[in-house]
Amino acid sequence: xxxxxxxxxxGFSEHASKRSDVNMAELVSEAVEDCLKNAPGVEFKDxxxxxxxxxxxxxxxxxxxxxxxxxxxxxxxxxxxxTTGGTTGGTVAIAGYYTVAAGLPKIDTVLAxxxxxxxQGDTSVGLASVAYGEISVxxxxxxxxxxxxxxxxxxxxxxxxAYQATNYMSKTNITEEDLARVVVQNRRNxxxxxxxxxxxxxxxxxxxxxxxxISYPLRYGMVCPASDGACAMLFxxxxxxxxxxxxxxxxxxxxxVANETAVLGYDGSGTGQIDPSDQLGAMKSSELAYNQAGxxxxxxxxxxxxxxxxxxNQELMWVEKLGLFEETxxxxxxxxxxxxxxxxxPINCSGGVNATNxxxxxxxxxxxxxxxxxxxKADNQVPKTVHTxxxxxxxxxxxxxxxxxxxxxxxxxxxxxxx
Amino acid sequence: xxxxxxxxxYKYKFNISHNSHFLKKLKDKKIIGNxxxxxxxxxxPPRLVCGKCLVEPDQWVDIRETGKVATYAIxxxxxxxxxxxxxxxxxxxxxxxxxxxxxxxLNPEVDFKDTYVGxxxxxxxxxxxxxxxxDIEYYDVLEDDAEDLNSTKD
Amino acid sequence: xxxxxxxxxxxxxxxSDANYGRYEMIFEAVRGAxxxxxxxxxxxxxxxxxxxxxxxxRTISNCFTVEVGGGYMADESKVExxxxxxxxxxxxxxxxxxxxxxxxxxxxxxxCFPYHSTRLFExxxxxxxxxxxxxDITSAGFQMRSYTExxxxxAEEIASVAVKNRKNAVxxxxxxxEAQNSNINVKEVLASDIYADPVTELMxxxxxxxxAALLLAPERQALxxxxxxxxxxxxxxxxxxxxxxxxxxxxxxxxxxxxxxxxDCAGIKDPKSEIDVAELFEAYAHEELIxxxxxxxxxxxxGASVNSEINGDISINPSGGATSGNPPCATGLIRVIExxxxxxxxxxxxxxxxxxxxxxxxxxxxxxxxxxxxxxxGGN
Numbered sequence: 001x002x003x004x005x006x007x008x009x010x011g012f013s014e015h016a017s018k019r020s021d022v023n024m025a026e027l028v029s030e031a032v033e034d035c036l037k038n039a040p041g042v043e044f045k046d047x048x049x050x051x052x053x054x055x056x057x058x059x060x061x062x063x064x065x066x067x068x069x070x071x072x073x074x075x076x077x078x079x080x081x082x083t084t085g086g087t088t089g090g091t092v093a094i095a096g097y098y099t100v101a102a103g104l105p106k107i108d109t110v111l112a113x114x115x116x117x118x119x120q121g122d123t124s125v126g127l128a129s130v131a132y133g134e135i136s137v138x139x140x141x142x143x144x145x146x147x148x149x150x151x152x153x154x155x156x157x158x159x160x161x162a163y164q165a166t167n168y169m170s171k172t173n174i175t176e177e178d179l180a181r182v183v184v185q186n187r188r189n190x191x192x193x194x195x196x197x198x199x200x201x202x203x204x205x206x207x208x209x210x211x212x213x214i215s216y217p218l219r220y221g222m223v224c225p226a227s228d229g230a231c232a233m234l235f236x237x238x239x240x241x242x243x244x245x246x247x248x249x250x251x252x253x254x255x256x257v258a259n260e261t262a263v264l265g266y267d268g269s270g271t272g273q274i275d276p277s278d279q280l281g282a283m284k285s286s287e288l289a290y291n292q293a294g295x296x297x298x299x300x301x302x303x304x305x306x307x308x309x310x311x312x313n314q315e316l317m318w319v320e321k322l323g324l325f326e327e328t329x330x331x332x333x334x335x336x337x338x339x340x341x342x343x344x345x346p347i348n349c350s351g352g353v354n355a356t357n358x359x360x361x362x363x364x365x366x367x368x369x370x371x372x373x374x375x376x377k378a379d380n381q382v383p384k385t386v387h388t389x390x391x392x393x394x395x396x397x398x399x400x401x402x403x404x405x406x407x408x409x410x411x412x413x414x415x416x417x418x419x
Numbered sequence: 420x421x422x423x424x425x426x427x428x429y430k431y432k433f434n435i436s437h438n439s440h441f442l443k444k445l446k447d448k449k450i451i452g453n454x455x456x457x458x459x460x461x462x463x464p465p466r467l468v469c470g471k472c473l474v475e476p477d478q479w480v481d482i483r484e485t486g487k488v489a490t491y492a493i494x495x496x497x498x499x500x501x502x503x504x505x506x507x508x509x510x511x512x513x514x515x516x517x518x519x520x521x522x523x524x525l526n527p528e529v530d531f532k533d534t535y536v537g538x539x540x541x542x543x544x545x546x547x548x549x550x551x552x553x554d555i556e557y558y559d560v561l562e563d564d565a566e567d568l569n570s571t572k573d
Numbered sequence: 574x575x576x577x578x579x580x581x582x583x584x585x586x587x588x589s590d591a592n593y594g595r596y597e598m599i600f601e602a603v604r605g606a607x608x609x610x611x612x613x614x615x616x617x618x619x620x621x622x623x624x625x626x627x628x629x630x631r632t633i634s635n636c637f638t639v640e641v642g643g644g645y646m647a648d649e650s651k652v653e654x655x656x657x658x659x660x661x662x663x664x665x666x667x668x669x670x671x672x673x674x675x676x677x678x679x680x681x682x683x684x685c686f687p688y689h690s691t692r693l694f695e696x697x698x699x700x701x702x703x704x705x706x707x708x709d710i711t712s713a714g715f716q717m718r719s720y721t722e723x724x725x726x727x728a729e730e731i732a733s734v735a736v737k738n739r740k741n742a743v744x745x746x747x748x749x750x751e752a753q754n755s756n757i758n759v760k761e762v763l764a765s766d767i768y769a770d771p772v773t774e775l776m777x778x779x780x781x782x783x784x785a786a787l788l789l790a791p792e793r794q795a796l797x798x799x800x801x802x803x804x805x806x807x808x809x810x811x812x813x814x815x816x817x818x819x820x821x822x823x824x825x826x827x828x829x830x831x832x833x834x835x836x837d838c839a840g841i842k843d844p845k846s847e848i849d850v851a852e853l854f855e856a857y858a859h860e861e862l863i864x865x866x867x868x869x870x871x872x873x874x875x876g877a878s879v880n881s882e883i884n885g886d887i888s889i890n891p892s893g894g895a896t897s898g899n900p901p902c903a904t905g906l907i908r909v910i911e912x913x914x915x916x917x918x919x920x921x922x923x924x925x926x927x928x929x930x931x932x933x934x935x936x937x938x939x940x941x942x943x944x945x946x947x948x949x950x951g952g953n
Contacts, residue, residue: 142551
């Protein structure tokens with residue numbers, strides 16, 4: 001059952017804090033065109049099905065894939081919409097994979113599109129409303145709004161990430177300098193990738209530390225921007241991919257394991273994530289995905305990684321949780337250049353989410369860039385040959401996670417990590 | 420064109436009748452949580468369904484007044500009127516005997532910069548209790564060698 | 574396409590204003606489906622939910638439902654369309670060979686929000702929203718008018734569909750109480766309040782609170798779990814153009830394409846004679862006729878001539894269809910469940926005799942812009 005899936009191409013739109021020159025549909029069509037431009041020989045008639053997703057709260061449009069039908073080339077074609085908040089891009093890519101893997105009749109080539117035009121709406125309202133339901137319950141049970149509102153006012157994503165930062169830092173003794181170093185590496189990398197938002201080729205650690213706190217220990221200079229942008233990926237079968245590109249990228253492992261929420265439990269209950277930096281969901285996702293891909297030693301077998309870290313403390317945490325480095329050693333890896341462009345295990349050479357964050361698209365841009373690195377077509381291409389790479393995403397209330405493991409060799413034998 | 424997400428008029432429907440027993444006990448300065456017999460986890464405040472076992476927790480157990488700080492954060496908010504930057508510290512407390520953490524405040528006289536993960540705290544009950552979560556007014560910080568901690572955990 | 578089995582399902586009773594909360598409803602549905610299959614939480618490999626951020630009044634509407642939906646530490650994702658599309662995604666996950674049991678649940682509670690104002694957010698913000706001529710209400714009127722004018726179908730014939738469905742709903746214990754009308758007649762339907770001329774209120778599938786869940790498993794596992802699995806043998810889905818002016822509203826191109834792909838996949842050459850039961854998601858009574866024509870169950874314009882009563886030429890919507898209650902994000906999923914019930918002989922009171930093959934459809938978008946069709950076959 002099932003069949004091998006390959007990525008044949010990936011494309012992006014220009015990302016900026018305000019793409020007021022286009023509306024959402026036009027933004028998406030930019031990414032679609034860029035993706036097809038990188039896949040010579042593939043025309044709209046060759047695309048058998050579509051998958052689309054974004055985080056609908058930001059633009060005030062419910063189910064926007066309906067009105068952008070023609071801008072995607074999806075008229076009279078099968079289309080599925082998947083949205084999961086911050087992990088949307090990752091789950092759209094995974095759905096694109098499943099659409100091909102399932103082998104439904106006449107569906108071989110699938111275009112997956114994820115996008116966000118955050119400038120059209122109010123980002124903090126869009127993020128804060130994740131917990132409105134739970135906050136209403138807590139309010140009914142007696143907690144006044146002003147105590148709850150601090151959760152919302154700073155924007156839910158940074159609100160919850162701050163707690164995670166606290167726990168991670170207390171376990172590892174990292175300094176603010178370590179955090180700033182990650183930011184500097186990401187934004188200097190972003191300067192060499194054409195579609196990114198914050199291009200800062202000369203950024204220094206001092207400049208990052210010279211900004212006020214937004215949520216201790218995170219400073220304004222460390223957090224991701226809010227961007228407008230779109231990303232598209234072309235999934236197809238092994239045979240067709242070989243006709244489209246020189247080095248097809250085989251998707252060998254996917255997982256999106258969900259944990260219970262952090263900070264707030266559902267329906268006014270307490271949270272079961274006592275230490276939000278444990279990230280059991282991410283660890284299980286990597287176990288499942290690596291198992292499927294036949295990877296036993298991620299540190300040695302993975303050549304490149306794109307992890308989803310809008311905040312630098314998360315980047316340090318994720319690279320450990322995903323098995324790339326031993327626990328508490330990540331800051332050292334950044335200090336000694338192991339994660340730099342020319343290092344042993346480069347991380348986020350596209351600048352990652354810290355430099356560009358169009359929320360609906362970000363989790364797709366990670367596997368997209370990781371795939372381009374295998375193809376040798378990334379803008380900020382690492383000098384070493386990349387055989388295996390991973391693209392990761394997280395979202396929700398620190399409870400959702402996506403992971404895609406890709407390689408230039410197909411993994412034909414499926415190993416199931418579940419009963 | 421401007422759009423308006425009607426969230427102000429959204430009626431969040433929920434049924435917290437499973438919490439009424441718990442809220443009533445708070446008035447009597449008693450903390451209880453519900454326990455899932457499948458995995459023995461205790462939830463405070465009570466939870467409708469244990470996700471691990473996909474069953475409803477069926478027992479009520481007593482929970483002690485002491486606990487530890489599970490995590491904390493200081494949010495810096497700009498007052499929209501004065502433009503002043505205010506510090507808003509928030510903690511999550513992991514109550515002894517429970518397997519969940521709850522949002523809480525520390526004693527307002529405590530210097531928040533001294534907070535650390537694992538700091539022992541104890542419930543400070545409100546003077547006038549109404550049977551709601553605010554009956555736990557805030558948490559007092561305990562000294563590491565305080566008497567309250569002498570009772571060992573089961 | 575390899576066979577995938579429906580091995581369990583559960584639908585909560587529909588209410589226009591349920592007095593219980595979202596999480597309880599989801600738990601009831603998921604636990605009910607898992608219990609029906611005799612399985613436990615640890616057997617669940619993947620969970621696909623179907624909710625809509627706008628209908629739930631919260632972004633990332635699946636974020637806090639992880640536990641009640643059976644998704645704790647399971648590979649979980651969310652579709653934001655009709656519940657039937659979530660069944661599709663679950664089907665794909667099973668067919669990939671990566672998973673052995675998929676839980677699919679979906680639903681919402683329209684009693685919490687102003688339904689029609691929310692539907693406005695689906696309109697194109699550049700042209701349609703400011704003009705307010707095209708929205709979910711007016712588009713129903715455009716569609717019915719287009720259909721009646723093109724084929725000379727009378728309003729009475731369309732009202733008969735509503736009458737049939739509302740009478741069918743009486744025998745369906747889970748249907749919305751307001752939709753169970755045993756003494757309804759055509760005159761009453763035509764005399765009800767105007768919804769969007771010529772559509773009247775009683776022709777419309779009323780949005781209501783509800784959640785449903787179903788379980789999918791690959792063939793080998795399905796045969797171990799139940800003696801009476803229902804096989805999904807074909808599926809097709811398609812999305813047509815968005816702007817109403819780009820479409821012919823008197824027919825449904827997307828349903829035609831979806832049907833063609835699904836029938837092809839299932840090896841059905843003549844749906845009219847081979848299909849015993851059709852559970853179609855008709856948002857308005859006239860859509861049932863348009864869909865039956867698009868699927869080849871009747872000639873174009875002659876949908877009303879088919880005897881679609883229970884045990885008629887082909888039983889269409891023996892459960893009452895969406896007219897028996899339309900919980901957004903669950904309705905299509907409930908159609909799949911109702912079709913499965915028929916094939917298992919469990920539709921007490923509205924059972925179609927000797928049901929061997931069935932179809933079930935779901936839709937989203939104005940005038941059913943995106944349709945999905947499943948072909949199901951009974952195990953025995």
